[in-house]
Amino acid sequence: MAISTTTHLNFRGDARAALEFYRSVFGGDLTAVAYGDLGMPKDLPDADKVVFGQVTADNGFRIMAYDVPGGAPAAAAPTATTRDNGMTLTGERFFVSVRGDSADAVGALWDRLADGAQVVEKYGPSPWTPGFGMLTDRFGVTWILDVAAHAG
Structure with missing residues (x-):
């Protein structure tokens, strides 16, 4: 299955x-x-x-x-903070994760998705991948974009 x-x-x-x-x-x-x-x-x-x-x-x-139909209650807006150790803490129950094969291709998606967004962690190299970033878009959805790390 x-x-x-x-x-x-x-x-x-x-x-x-x-x-x-x-x-x-x-x-x-x-x-x-x-x-x-x-x-x-x-x-x-x-x-x-x-x-x-x-x-x-x-x-x-x-x-x-x-x-959501008109009468349903809205959820409280989540917040995100970055601690001194670089770890991001957020009240979000989920993120939408998009992973691609190349830093350039994912970076291009980041640039478009970041239009009107609040950047939580700027897109760029990280210790575990050639590209990683987190943002909350203009509609309140939090996204993680990253590049698949290749073993070796």
Whole structure:
């Protein structure tokens, strides 16, 4: 049996904008289905919000997202700090991790994803990989981008 996992992000009205941004960063195809497309009356407040969305790219990138229906409570915003020993501490329950084969290719993704982001750890060489960085994008999602380290 083969399985795969895909990160599914929950937004509060900006899922479509986030998915469009992620497509601009990673490439691929975007699918966004609104609540109204599935029968919700078009005059209701959430009818134009995304009930199912995803970006899928040939390079293996895939992410899903939707807009949480109007009445659901929002989670508290997490924070991140870097300790003196260089370790990053954060209240996030998860990060989205993107790993590539080359520092240049991952660096190009970093440059696009960093537009409007809060940088937690600037992208660059680290003791364990030729490229590593962490940021929280303009939609509040924290990403780790790194380069696969090769043994030897």
